[in-house]
Each structure stands twice: as C-alpha cells, then as structure tokens.
Amino acid sequence: MDKKDFNEGLLGFLDASPTPFHATLNMSMMFENAGFIKLNEEEKWELEEGSKYYVTRNDSSVIAFTYPRDAKDYTMVGAHTDSPNLKLKPNPVIKEHGVVKFGVESYGGLLLNPWFDRDLSLAGRVSYLNSKGEIKDALIDAKKALAIIPSLAIHLDEKANKERTVNNQTDICPILTTSDDFEFEEFLKWQLSKVDVLDVKELYASELSFYDTQKASLVGLSDDFIASARLDNLLSCYVGMLSICSVDESKPMLFIASDHEEVGSESTSGASGSFLENTLRRMFADYDEYMQMIRTSTMISADNAHAIHPNFPSKHDANHAPHINKGSVVKVNANQRYASNSKTISKFMSVASELNEPIQQFVTRSDMGCGSTIGPITATRLGIETLDVGLPTFAMHSIRELCGSDDAHSLYKIILGFK
Known part of the structure; x- marks a missing residue:
C-alpha cells in the first residue's frame, strides 16, 4: 500500500472512531473483511491451523492473530484504543x-x-x-x-x-x-x-x-502533517491493524489494542488485565509450547513519542530529540518506564536498515518524568521480549494533536519486514 492510500484510510479511521468502542468496532469490521474469524471468549475454541482469528473484550479491546500453529516466533504489535x-x-x-x-x-x-x-x-x-x-x-x-x-x-x-x-x-x-x-x-x-x-x-x-467534531486532515505546505483528535493512540492502532491485515496466514503475527492505558491499564480490558495472556494460553494450551512461543516472540509496543517542539526545544535532551517525518522513534528509559533493551532495539534497527527506513531515539530529560506505555506492563506480565517505539507527535493529549504524514507509513513497512 502506498503512502497516499495509507493516509487516506487513516483519516477515515480517525473520524469514524470517537471512542474506544467505535475504534474496536471499526477494527473488527476490518478484520472481518480481511478474512479473520470472530471468536467468543465465553465459548470453547476450536482453532484450525492456517486460519486467522480475532476476539474482543468489553467492546473496547481487540486481539487479532494468525494461527500457523507450528510457528511460534510471533511478531506482536500492541497499542491502546483510549485517549484523554x-x-x-x-x-x-x-x-x-x-x-x-x-x-x-x-x-x-x-x-x-x-x-x-x-x-x-x-x-x-x-x-x-x-x-x-x-x-x-x-x-x-x-x-x-x-x-x-x-x-x-x-x-x-x-x-x-x-x-x-x-x-x-x-x-x-x-x-x-x-x-x-x-x-x-x-x-x-x-x-x-x-x-x-x-x-x-x-x-x-x-x-x-x-x-x-473537526475532521482529521492533512496540514502543511506540502501536506507535511496530519492533524486530528486521538492520534494518541489510534495512530498506532491503525498501523497495527493494517499490518496484520497485510500478512498471510503462514506468518505468525498478533495485534492487540487495549483500553484504559491512559488511566493505568488496570482493568479487565486493559494491558494489566488478563486479556492477552488468556488468549495466548488458549492458542497454546501445552505449557512448554506456550513458553517456547513467549521466549521466541517479540512485542512491539507502539505508542506516540514527543517530537521536539520548535518553540520549546529546551524540553528535550538535545541528543535524543525526535523530529517529525524523520522516522519511527525507539524509546529508552533507564528505569524501565519503557521496555526497550539492547536486544529488541537491535532487532528493530536491523529490519529498518534492511528496508532503508529511518529511525530515531528518544530519551526524556533526566530532570523530567516520561510517559507510560503498555510495553513494561506486557513484558512484566508475560515475560516476552519487548520494544517500545512511537511516532513523533506534537501537542500530545490535546484535543487536536499533530504528527507527520510520512512516519506512520514507515512504521507499517518496518513491522511487515519482521521475519
């Protein structure tokens, strides 16, 4: 998919998803159209090798996955459906x-x-x-x-x-x-x-x-930016949704979009809840197989990153200040507020390099706090190797946020490049 079609679909998704409930419904419809089979948590699952499935919880969180069965090294993408x-x-x-x-x-x-x-x-x-x-x-x-x-x-x-x-x-x-x-x-x-x-x-x-009610739109002299409500984190939801819809059943891949990240993720449908773990255990009922999958898979926690604000540059560490339209951002924090480590960062850098896609690094100033993501929560709960990445954004948590028109498409290509 080229960038123009990608961004047109993104604008439509943003406008159609004013709440986590609507975002989850829209993603579910996308999965249906892409051949995913709907599962119900209240029923017994009979998963068939070579099929694709999705399941929702609370109408506000969704998981989609392929099921090649014997392949256990999953590429997982995590995002969240809620916004301030x-x-x-x-x-x-x-x-x-x-x-x-x-x-x-x-x-x-x-x-x-x-x-x-x-x-x-x-x-x-x-x-x-x-x-x-x-x-x-x-x-x-x-x-x-x-x-x-x-x-x-x-x-x-x-x-x-x-x-x-x-x-x-x-x-x-x-x-x-x-x-x-x-x-x-x-x-x-x-x-x-x-x-x-x-x-x-x-x-x-x-x-x-x-x-x-203002619609999402392209802004800038050369349509440099995308302005919209709820870019944090529907932007990553769209990237993850489109990524798993773009692969065939033979590639082990999973996408999860959880609710309640903005208030700590502690709910039945939040990342601190059991939704992902419950789903993975039903995919791999044998504990040894489950652990093989956990220890050979990678979780990409995709959330927004603070781009260096041109009017407030002192709010950033000068050596770790991402720019709009200069690529996806690897987020690092010494105190594990982000789950990235040298192994997961290297894997991401390798894929990006092969595709000639740019990447950037973000570390918050040492005298300021950083935001939270689902990355450390998922890594702690499951023991899965995790990477925190983001797309550079201005005005995060405003009623109208701003991101680059190049960056989300670039992250989409990198995710598809994971083997």
Missing part, C-alpha cells in the same frame, strides 16, 4: 444561569485549555433493558455539534494570558441549550433511535465521551 477526553458523569444535567450544561470528568492526562471554544459532540455506549427483559448495549454517536465550553472573556480575567488555570469541576462543563425542557433520558432514547434501537423499556447506564 471529557467523560459524562452518570447524572450529568445541570440547569442554572439560563443554560443546560453537562457535568464531566477528565479522563487521563488531559490538556484542558484546548477544549474551550470547540464544537463538541458526544459518543459512546448505552446499556438498556428491552421489553423481553434483556439487558442490551448499543453504540451511539451524535455526530452533530451539540455542545461547547465557552472561554471566559479576557475583560473578566486579566490574567488569562499569564496564569490560565482550569478547575476540573467548575470550569469545563459543556453547555447544550437554553431550553429548560431538556431531559437526558429523552435525549438518549433519541440517539438510540438513530441506530434503530426502539425497544427501550428502561435506560440503565452509559459510558459517553465528548469529542471535537
């Missing part, structure tokens, strides 16, 4: 001062200031009881700009350009309407009706997130 956002509280409606607004919580390490004055929509999962007494789930996406968080005018905040702080409880409630007639349950039923869910006896619970 504003999540709706269970009883969100606040009616005061002439407007209706929603109470929200910050999910993950959110950069709050960019959320002001943006056209916001709402998406996620709703659980309900139908007339048969069954509890069902449905995904909704309003798509329309429903809300906005207006800034306080500079006339009323003379320190706005000097000391702008944001209170998570009081300052970031999106406003929806001036009508006092608004009812949250009616709103949810209306959204459900748009996805043909009409049999709703009672609404139970929802997991809904606000998102920016």
Whole structure:
C-alpha cells in the first residue's frame, strides 16, 4: 500500500472512531473483511491451523492473530484504543444561569485549555433493558455539534494570558441549550433511535465521551502533517491493524489494542488485565509450547513519542530529540518506564536498515518524568521480549494533536519486514 492510500484510510479511521468502542468496532469490521474469524471468549475454541482469528473484550479491546500453529516466533504489535477526553458523569444535567450544561470528568492526562471554544459532540455506549427483559448495549454517536465550553472573556480575567488555570469541576462543563425542557433520558432514547434501537423499556447506564467534531486532515505546505483528535493512540492502532491485515496466514503475527492505558491499564480490558495472556494460553494450551512461543516472540509496543517542539526545544535532551517525518522513534528509559533493551532495539534497527527506513531515539530529560506505555506492563506480565517505539507527535493529549504524514507509513513497512 502506498503512502497516499495509507493516509487516506487513516483519516477515515480517525473520524469514524470517537471512542474506544467505535475504534474496536471499526477494527473488527476490518478484520472481518480481511478474512479473520470472530471468536467468543465465553465459548470453547476450536482453532484450525492456517486460519486467522480475532476476539474482543468489553467492546473496547481487540486481539487479532494468525494461527500457523507450528510457528511460534510471533511478531506482536500492541497499542491502546483510549485517549484523554471529557467523560459524562452518570447524572450529568445541570440547569442554572439560563443554560443546560453537562457535568464531566477528565479522563487521563488531559490538556484542558484546548477544549474551550470547540464544537463538541458526544459518543459512546448505552446499556438498556428491552421489553423481553434483556439487558442490551448499543453504540451511539451524535455526530452533530451539540455542545461547547465557552472561554471566559479576557475583560473578566486579566490574567488569562499569564496564569490560565482550569478547575476540573467548575470550569469545563459543556453547555447544550437554553431550553429548560431538556431531559437526558429523552435525549438518549433519541440517539438510540438513530441506530434503530426502539425497544427501550428502561435506560440503565452509559459510558459517553465528548469529542471535537473537526475532521482529521492533512496540514502543511506540502501536506507535511496530519492533524486530528486521538492520534494518541489510534495512530498506532491503525498501523497495527493494517499490518496484520497485510500478512498471510503462514506468518505468525498478533495485534492487540487495549483500553484504559491512559488511566493505568488496570482493568479487565486493559494491558494489566488478563486479556492477552488468556488468549495466548488458549492458542497454546501445552505449557512448554506456550513458553517456547513467549521466549521466541517479540512485542512491539507502539505508542506516540514527543517530537521536539520548535518553540520549546529546551524540553528535550538535545541528543535524543525526535523530529517529525524523520522516522519511527525507539524509546529508552533507564528505569524501565519503557521496555526497550539492547536486544529488541537491535532487532528493530536491523529490519529498518534492511528496508532503508529511518529511525530515531528518544530519551526524556533526566530532570523530567516520561510517559507510560503498555510495553513494561506486557513484558512484566508475560515475560516476552519487548520494544517500545512511537511516532513523533506534537501537542500530545490535546484535543487536536499533530504528527507527520510520512512516519506512520514507515512504521507499517518496518513491522511487515519482521521475519
């Protein structure tokens, strides 16, 4: 696949995936189209040699794998489906001062200031009881700009350009309407009706997130950049998804996209949970075969990396400062916040060199902390040799992030180059 087609597909995937639930559904549809067979964790598995499979958990995490059976040296790619956002509280409606607004919580390490004055929509999962007494789930996406968080005018905040702080409880409630007639349950039923869910006896619970309605786009004089929400980490999800869809059944490969990385990964569908280990043990029920697979495989933990910001270069170690559109980034940390070691780095460098694809190194400044990834979690839980790589990004955890239009395609080619 050439870079143009790759990036066009990426833009579409970003726009269609406002929540982890939607991202997982879209990846599942891609796997179906590529001939992967859906598995259910609640059923007995009868895996057939030479087939390809996928399985989901919580509708927000997904694993896809080939099954050549005798080949155990898997190339695994790990990413995460979640991104920092504003999540709706269970009883969100606040009616005061002439407007209706929603109470929200910050999910993950959110950069709050960019959320002001943006056209916001709402998406996620709703659980309900139908007339048969069954509890069902449905995904909704309003798509329309429903809300906005207006800034306080500079006339009323003379320190706005000097000391702008944001209170998570009081300052970031999106406003929806001036009508006092608004009812949250009616709103949810209306959204459900748009996805043909009409049999709703009672609404139970929802997991809904606000998102920016501005579409992903190519930006720059020569389309140098890709600007979008949720690049961290749907960018890596797309690379991993496309990589495993591009190989045949004879190549041992696995892709996992886990939820809840931005809040520590400690959940049933997070990387600290059992999802990957459970799946691998069912693939290789014999313990010796399982351990052979673990010790001969490589996990590539793919997450975003901080590109050196041209306006804030002092925030980087000068010798380890990645540039946009200069290739994938190998992430190293002496305290094992990243799982890369000399063996896994060398393997990655060798493949990149054979393909003439550029790579870069990132080490955070010694007087600053670094972000976390699923790499060390997976390495610790499974004992698998792991490499942390990333794609250079500006404005990480903002409502709109920026990456290069060359780098993701380059990482895709490197992953396919692993033997």
